[in-house]
Amino acid sequence: MMNRSAYESHMNASNIEGSGKASSYLRALDLLGQMILQKPQGFADCNDIWNVTSTDRLEELRLKVVEEQKKGKGSVWNLHDTPKSYLTNGYCSAALRSYQHFLVKHLYEQHLLEEFHQHSGSDSDLAEKLDQKVNIPEYLQLDYRNLEGTDVVQSVTVRRNQNVFRKIILEIYDQSCCITGLNIPTVNRASHIIPWSEDKTNRMNPSNGLCLSATYDAAFDRNLISLDDDYRIILSKEIKEHFDSQSVTEYFLKKEGQPILLPKQYEPDRSLLAHHREKGDF
Template structure:
């Protein structure tokens, strides 16, 4: 009984994380997230009834290895064109398989699993070593690289440019996910917990130092206005994680919008993560790039 409850809890957690992953690129009013989750539930039922070589991954929500997912993806594509597929059941909607929702869902789920493993590996690495150099990051990124079939739809030339774009997209997605979780999905200044308007902000810019771009201690979770101000060094944090304003920003001191959105937060302590708080040295670098007294 306890094992079943643990498995159910793990399944619910995985579904929630996958839905959040999908929501990053989901369009407003789109039902893609729910459709893909429903599609994977249907695939689990298909495999349960007719395993056809996929019996080892009957419950996709609990798998720890994604090795068979590419084969499953191609099988689903094949069956979507087969009018007499063994995975068409009278008591299940056939449109998910026939119209390509199942294959598309598996493709997205495979990408999610690769990024999830990379994210977990990064958190473990930084928790243990507190630092990764460029070489260690390269090895870790290579270990969790996306399979080729997941990058086929990228409309850019093959080779280094494509590999760099894929690597950057994965890194940005993983960093965003780590920072969002580290701050429990809330803007560390306002407490706003609406994912669509919050941003994972780098303290030391993405392009400034590749060895720090994935460090969870190099990130803040900020709503859009404060993300833009922090990125332009109009606001920063002191050694005690309190908000400071640049002299450039203070030139707007007569404006009501400045008083409402910036003067009101000056000296405020941000919500500091318990596990991996902002790095003091990174914050010092950030302050040097702005005009702070």
Template sequence: MKQAINNEFAQRFQRFSEEFHAKGSGTATSYVTALKKLNAALRGAGCFLQPGESVWDIHDDGRLAQLYALVKNEQKKPDGGIFRNESAKSYWKQGFCSAAVKDFARFLSLSVRQEQMLNAFDSATDGSVLARNLESMRLSASPMLLDNDDIVLTSAEGRTAIREVEVRQNQDVFRRMVLQNYHSRCCLTGLPMPEVLRASHISAWANDKVNRMNPENGLCLSATYDAAFDRHLISFDEDYRLIFAPSLQEYYTNEAFQEYFSKLRGHKITMPKRFLPSQSLLEDHRRHLA
């Protein structure tokens, strides 16, 4: 039973790592493998782990920091330390094991905050109130969240680094909320492919701090329409119907434009589950049509 739980946790960690790191880099798979090899090395050396415990069972940030320090030290030993019997030497020689421990700690910290944020979304009825509540959910600062070990957590650089992790997670949570609100379909075309869906901000993230996490400030659009919306080439009227910017007139006779845009002109979006797009924010968006 415990083995099954550990495997499930490893899968959750891999999914997190795949989202956090560059797609196609193989980092997520390498980190899961590195933690499995570390677990075997610790068991073989009879150190750090309690009887019956595995690396996947360590969820305390303090213990993970201790494990990280131990692994970094062992990786430096000429004979490989606890990794001396490991055939795939690149995992410890190139620092994958220590990096994986830090990534696992990041996964645990961010998972707790993400769960809190999504639970708040599930029970919310007012987007503006929800946005304020989500912004107040700060990430617990930990050196394990910093990529660079030389950065002091309490320094300006350290605080900035933690805030960048927070912002990145906020953007991810906003996307999750918007896609869930729109049944993971483009509200204009009905396209159900999450890989090409975007959580479009009606009022830009950079310009509107108050509404950054407000689901009423979001539309679920596929990539092409998200780009057009972001550049104020299209918008939606008081009845949530697609309208064009004047600058698009030069494309009206283009066959591709007619197929992908003209056919949808005046088309009403598929309405979301709960949080309707804010008409006050859409009104401001319409004023900027190019």
């Protein structure tokens, strides 16, 4: 039931408050499993939908569901002990499509994280290995109408890779900001030393990342702070010469010269940090 839990978290995170879509889709897929269990119709292998990992097989099931949906009361899946509206009103077919989209992304991310955990080579080899494209079946690509005119696969790949990079960075830094030790993942960021848009070869390189809480992430991104070769915090002249509030003193001036908390593996690349310093006034 791991996929159910992951799908539930995904739906709750993206659910519009009050829409009830997350709970409705979960209920629809659970009910569909019960329908199949009682009347397999060639889909006995799908009675536990949460363990089906083939989107192609789920597409076959979805087409069957649409067929039964059109039959209304005459459907073999209109069972006396399941709410009929979930099938006839299209909840089951819509939930299946939603789950297919989730599964493509979820399995892709799991694959990249396995590559990361099993890797034993160089940082550059890992970055190259993690820089893959999502394989989105044609029948699912057609659903991305809001991305018309863009490369659907590329767009989804970028978002998923960024999500995987975040998970890797938070993992190697023990979910904690490397400056403050703050260990609330929801307020921490996976910061790129060299921005995503500037260096394709290091986009997925964990040594091109820092775990920073939101304030320090913003300051690092704007070259207001950086790190020296000994991983000590350095401040730009802009911060030291133009800001003199108590908050700036507490958040920045008192941090100058302090070493960061280093990750369990993949320490920040010194050459990338040098490049970062060159873009600021330090």
